[in-house]
């Protein structure tokens with residue numbers, strides 16, 4: 001009897017104890033050889049396949065694994081290696097691969113940016129019209145053969161689909177269709193042909209770009225691309241996988257000439273299901289239905305999902321239905337099982353990747369063997385959620401404040417111009433003031449100290465003295481290098497969200513709940529599970545201490561409400577906006593506490609503001625309005641002289657310029673060094689009058705930038721921005737950098753600012 005099957009779209013790479021990260025970093029530090037690295041990686045890969053098999057996944061993805069990033073893998077597979085990395089050389093290919101991702105002493109890495117609306121970052125492919133891609137390494141084939149050979153698994157190779165790949169790439173915007181059809185698709189066909197010869201039955205083509213706002217023309221190109229593939233290889237089963245939203249143009253999408261379509265039924269606002277009900281689903285195709293949330297960590301309401309699947313089964317035959325998570329499980333931690341310290345009520349409500357595999361398998365079982373076969377788990381799971389948040393159905397709807405905008409007055413007392421005058425007088429800074437974004441190098445010593453203290457091996461006072469010593473050492477250094485606005489260095493912080501989460505009520509932390517952010521870098525998002533409340537000042541001690549050591553202004557450092565929420569796993573029983581407002585109100589108290597202690601520059605970082613932007617244009621305004629509201633709720637009740645800074649780390653922000661302006665921060669700093677002047681072009685089109693620092697050097701690589709290079713960056717920015725409004729700073733925080741390179745880079749930066757200042761002084765005094 002044929003029946004419904006279970007699949008996954010992708011599994012976390014990092015391993016239960018971050019083995020993956022540790023191997024990579026050991027290799028980069030020269031601790032293990034290339035062969036050792038590859039062996040360790042293989043073991044991790046096979047373990048993950050085994051695990052999925054054990055948990056009942058029928059169709060297991062292969063090639064979702066990577067040594068750094070799957071988008072980079074795709075570029076690399078096709079030999080799309082930017083020229084500056086030299087000629088491709090098989091024997092040195094791994095180093096080239098990592099150089100593209102991380103840069104080296106001579107060459108700047110490729111740009112990195114957020115993967116759709118997630119906190120995962122991919123390496124932006126660099127293509128130009130003259131690039132001549134060729135298949136230099138069929139990764140998916142390698143992984144397919146390996147899974148089969150070692151575990152007897154006929155895996156489902158995962159490829160980043162050509163349309164998404166080309167859309168994420170830089171350099172072919174104008175020539176997209178041509179490049180795709182002439183140069184890229186033939187290579188995809190070659191990959192597929194080899195996979196087919198090796199015995200692959202299904203191949204997953206990830207095309208999340210279909211979940212952004214697409215046009216009919218996009219769909220036409222989609223059709224051409226897949227038609228071309230289909231004509232060459234009519235009997236390879238391609239499954240076009242979408243996620244993170246509903247697809248626009250449902251009918252066109254499901255009619256693409258492929259064997260299966262994967263849809264997200266969790267983050268689609270019900271749209272995919274509505275469309276399915278209205279337009280049905282092609283008889284001959286398989287539907288991969290994403291019904292378990294791959295983006296959050298709560299147990300699913302299995303009963304609800306079962307009902308949804310039953311609705312789907314009215315339109316799709318059993319043997320054509322695949323049940324799976326809504327997206328790759330890359331975005332959630334590996335397993336809840338290793339968490340021993342979480343409160344049992346909460347723990348029963350949690351589901352990480354491995355638990356999601358079980359939930360997926362359970363739903364499949366319910367469909368195949370009847371609901372009775374899983375009744376017990378179903379009830380248990382439902383009760384667990386009621387225990388945690390109460391019974392939704394019983395909740396008094398008048399108390400549901402969902403999406404209401406409270407009446408609290410927000411907004412600064414005076415407009416920017418007025419504030420600016422007062423602040424200029426108050427701070428008396430030079431032209432082109434220099435500063436940093438907040439964190440200073442987190443050396444092993446610092447990390448170890450924090451650990452000793454956490455484990456109770458160090459007393460509070462011993463630890464506090466240690467932190468103070470670091471602050472004071474670095475205040476002296478910053479003074480010595482001649483920076484104008486100093487920072488305390490964030491030595492007491494492990495992570496910019498975790499730090500606040502630990503001090504606010506309403507948050508809880510897992511021990512091993514890591515998620516990959518970029519490359520080997522993992523973050524452990526806090527879990528917001530109940531009302532967020534400010535308890536006591538969180539940052540005052542360190543910042544006030546730093547200020548006591550110097551006459552230069554110290555910037556107080558806070559993480560903004562939108563970022564805290566976007567980088568946390570958020571409870572699902574009340575709206576996200578409600579949670580964001582709770583966080584904002586808590587931060588408002590912190591801002592007040594700082595101001596009361598005479599900290600008059602306060603930076604509220606919102607690096608995650610843009611990544612939370614909904615993929616669909618029609619939802620973006622609402623999100624941005626709420627983000628502005630929350631930011632202002634946290635920051636706008638300060639005195640005119642108090643200078644509010646904000647920081648964001650990304651480059652393509654032309655689109656949200658209006659929002660940035662509406663935040664009404666006195667100064668903003670943004671990443672800019674890696675995007676080669678694109679930002680400057682943005683400012684040619686718009687007028688921005690508040691303080692702004694466009695990062696003058698990239699902090700993602702250990703390379704020490706030269707004075708001339710940074711001076712050029714400053715002068716280029718001054719073509720479109722006024723010297724009076726421009727700040728000189730690195731792209732982002734320096735916590736991942738070493739002490740020496742930071743000293744060198746900041747010394748150079750101050751020198752670059754000095755030189756630039758000399759050049760523009762005249763024009764400013766004359767104006």
Ligand code: GLN
Nearest residue numbers: 437438439605607649733
């Ligand atoms: N203040 C933070 C730091 O410097 C900002 C980090 C970020 O933007 N991600 O580390």
Ligand code: ZN
Nearest residue numbers: 648649732733
């Ligand atoms: Zn940043």
